[in-house]
Amino acid sequence: MKVRASAPTKVTLFGEHAVVYGFPALVMAIQKRVEVTASKTSDGVVRIELPELSSIGLKLEIRNGEVEIKKVQNALKHASYVVETIKELQKRANQSCGAKIMVKSKLPAGVGLGTSAAVIEAVGLAYSTLLGITMDKKEIAQLAKHVETLVQGKSSGMDASIISQGGIGLFRLENETPVLQRLEAKEIPIVIAYIKKVIPTGEAVARVKAIFEKHKDITETIFEAICAITEKATRKILENDLNSLGELMNLNHGLLCSLGVSNLRLEQLIHLARDAGALGSKITGAGFGGSIVCLLKNEESAKNVCQVLKPFCDGVFLAKRDNIGAQVQIIGS
Ligand code: PMV
DSSP states (O other), X not given: OEEEEEEEEEEXXXXXXXXXXXXXXXXXXXXXXXXXXXXXXXXXXXXXXXXXXXXTOOEEEEETTEEEESOXXXXXXXXXXXXXXXXXXXXHHTOOOEEEEEEEEXXXXXXXXXXXXXXXXXXXXXXXXXXXXXXXXXXXXXXXXXXXXXXXXXXXXXXXXXXHHOSEEEEEEETTEEEEEEEOOOOOOEEEEEEOOSSOHXXXXXXXXXXXXXXXXXXXXXHHHXXXXXXXXXXXXXXXXXXXXXXXXXXXXXXXXHTTOOOHHHHHHHHHHHHTTXXXXXXXXXXXXXXXXXXXXXXXXXXXXXXXXXXXXXXXXXXXXXXXXXXXXXXXX
């Protein structure tokens, strides 16, 4: 059996960091997909290749639950996400099968655009299909949250939810349970630029927590203001009021800066974008490097901002919304 699976990546438009404390975040799936092809093999070994997700490419083999890594230098956490996904599915199904799995990504890992959850969901759908298990969107999102928690310690499940469903939605943790309310909104012109992260997400969240614990009264007010911005942005996106949305992005960015998650290179990108005509721009994701998101009035203005940002970042693109989410199909017997 041969299968093809894929999952979109995502951008957080409003509310990151505050979402960890139970406040809402506005999040959108984007059409930069992680693509996986997988075929069953008869020797019981799971062979995995991730040519684009580390700077030199990576090859792994899982034999009787033991992982053998063929090329490790500079290997990113993505190997662990894949390995834990396969092991978790083998455990749940109480069976295993040999497979050759190829993972390709349109985006680099670790820039705050959800490649981890996308890798887990695409690999999870592909391998579960080879095992003869059908997983619906809710189940694949739960698997992704679980594997993210195993690998990185904690996960709100935000990426997992939007990546499985696609589209745009308001995400919130309700009593620690991820709830995604999808929205019917028009497509908005968005540009995303990324650079390397200086510290991983877990550490960024820990640094914000340290500030929160030291200055609880003030930080709570900041999170409440971010929440008010996110809720207003949700209304404005439904009204397609781009000017207000841009202003709200700038306000959200200011509050993220106050939490200490910006840095010089991110500020350079933010201000270059605004000077080049962006209606608003902000950090997206955990900060300390990673990505920024800019709102433009139209596609022409978006292309211009891409040109301006290009020399100052590792990648920049006009982001299109993905409305499909994670999916799998059988392509051969
Ligand atoms: O890992 P990133 O950069 O996509 O962003 C994490 C977003 C946070 O709100 C900071 C953490 C979380 O779990 O939601």
